Amino acid sequence: MNPFIEAKKSNGIIDVPGFQSVATSCDVRNKKDGRLDMALILSPTPCSAAGVFTKNAFKAAPVKLCQELLRVENKFHGIIVNSGNANACTGNRGMKDAWSMQFSAASACNTPPETFFVCSTGRIGELLPMQKIRNGIKDAAANLGSTKEHGLNSAKAILTSDTKEKIITVKVPYLQTPGKTHDLDYITISGIAKGAGMIQPNMATMLAFIATDADISKNLLQKILSEAVDLSFNRITVDGDMSTNDTVIILANGQSRIKISPTQSSLFHNFVLGVRHVCNVLANKIVSDGERITKVVEICVEGAKNKTDANRIARSIGNSLLVKTSWYGSDPNWGRILDAAGYSGASIQEEKLDLIYATPNGMIKQRSAPVITKGRYLLKNKKRWKDIVSKKRFSIIIKINLGKASYRLLSTDLSEAYVNFNKSE
């Protein structure tokens, strides 16, 4: 049983005591359609914070700003984010605009200047319409609040071509006085995200913002977030492209007055699992809403020689055009899976290999159909493979049997609609 409770209905960031948010429309896309394209998240109480960012050599201006901010500051008040323009590949002017967004947000919220994270997502290589952005920030700050509408609209404003909002809230219970259940208290963790998958021409980026009222140090929070991201957002792939703007930020305002430290092992453990669950659910929602996909496929590599090999095999399969197009056609084309595993560069021996198609763990009746057992092909299962691969969600288990390392990656199919969608602006 999980040591946390997932809220049946999340309203996003405002579920966390002490957090306010708001969405507004600044017409960044210049379409005059009133679309929400800016969100402001504020905690009047100062927060500790942590972040994980794209490893792309070309980092967008706001990513550079956030990394610098985390390096030199210790107290943070919020996040200002716009969609429609990524402020990426915009040189010095882009940096100036990002700092200007930060300054405007802090000033409008009456907080010290360098306490706001800045994020942008959308087109690459175009300058932000700064007058609109500054007006939007003023308008947003004047309308901050904690209603359901405030929460849900903020989750909506960060989207680009996603088809739905991605939100989650969990509560981690905590007994203030062990044994006395009336002293039960909660730490709340909420997250919102926008999709990966280089979702539109010149649009990139996955963004995730997480808030919690736990009382936790910046360093510890960073450690927990980095691990959680590695186990969730780093294990999804839609098209294998890593954007210039990918960002995950967590803010902790301490308002629950429940202190998280590794010495309180049970609470610490439960909080870690809570953060991981939030990241996992958001990552799952992102991949399931991937660009023009029709299937989500879980690739489980087991028994690889080492972690690097397990990772390589999973990504080689999950990013192969031929594997992804065969999934799109519901074709149990195990030859292409082997081929992709074979060129991954990992240690692999045909005669030791097991390959299994399975319905995913979450399904009530787990069913599996072996394809290869110790390098021998079980052609009699052909119909069962086809049944499984025809589902909207299935798993591929590939046992290398050369060691103990494993890796799990969520991937998707590749459709003609993806190509059509991405072929031009």
Add this chain to the structure above:
Amino acid sequence: MNPFIEAKKSNGIIDVPGFQSVATSCDVRNKKDGRLDMALILSPTPCSAAGVFTKNAFKAAPVKLCQELLRVENKFHGIIVNSGNANACTGNRGMKDAWSMQFSAASACNTPPETFFVCSTGRIGELLPMQKIRNGIKDAAANLGSTKEHGLNSAKAILTSDTKEKIITVKVPYLQTPGKTHDLDYITISGIAKGAGMIQPNMATMLAFIATDADISKNLLQKILSEAVDLSFNRITVDGDMSTNDTVIILANGQSRIKISPTQSSLFHNFVLGVRHVCNVLANKIVSDGERITKVVEICVEGAKNKTDANRIARSIGNSLLVKTSWYGSDPNWGRILDAAGYSGASIQEEKLDLIYATPNGMIKQRSAPVITKGRYLLKNKKRWKDIVSKKRFSIIIKINLGKASYRLLSTDLSEAYVNFNKSE
């Protein structure tokens, strides 16, 4: 000027004195359509030989056979090849079938048993129809010859979903007595190939067979071929997938009585260039006939820190789904090119970078339109980018300006038709 002459019209392998070939139909695909699906290449004079093979961990049975053959033998007589079935992922039975093909070919041609290379291309994971194969080999051996028809049909029989035969012949002139032009002699080099690009569902493999009448040792031939392959076939990509069967084999029967050795530096040099040209032309024909492509794009990385980095950047761009789909749409989406270069893992600095769209070298009026110069974007060139990217063939020059290493890769766009073509068997 090239130190060799490219024949205006090549008839394939039979252009080389002493080589015979033939094509036949064994109905490997079981469609009873009379399609040519087997080729036999023979030199009654024993040859030295060299080969380059897939690096995929899963090697098809015939690939294993050829590698073993090259390791232990020194004299070779020919190649037996079928299309329609790759004899890959077929275990011990597949190995037995490959050896049986070799034995049948040698026996039908009255040569010692272990003198034939064996190649297969087509479906993965199905056993060869050995009775049909053996009958085909007998039939082929009985009809060997050196006419134009023999040559062209052999080039046709190895195809799978290629749309046309890929053949080339070059002649390398050699003055027997320096200064006396009536003593001019030639070394002939001919090649045939079938396409890369994982050309059909469950079809994989690029194959290239080269014949020459040069007199050259096995070791030297291997060195020349390995370098030529690295500069040609290893520098094309259609979908980034490397097959279980990729094979390049060269046979040299010595019938010109012109000996190639590194001490004869000018002849040696010219022969090396001749082999490279044959490989380059075949590689070019393969990528231009890639699966449902509409454009061929040359990616030239210059000034990278080292060779590995140059290679990584080129492949990261050439295999990016988002880059390839934007080419398909004639969209000069340089943001995606930078993004792909940025996640390649290579050293790269935005402020040092130059990016240029250009019409390819071969075109009479070379035109280029810079996109980025030292990290600064030249948006005024927008229309010229679009003009270039709309062509069927263009170049992307990316100057890293951090070192001296360069790499050139030929890639293609990615069309909706590719996805449709590959989605199922």
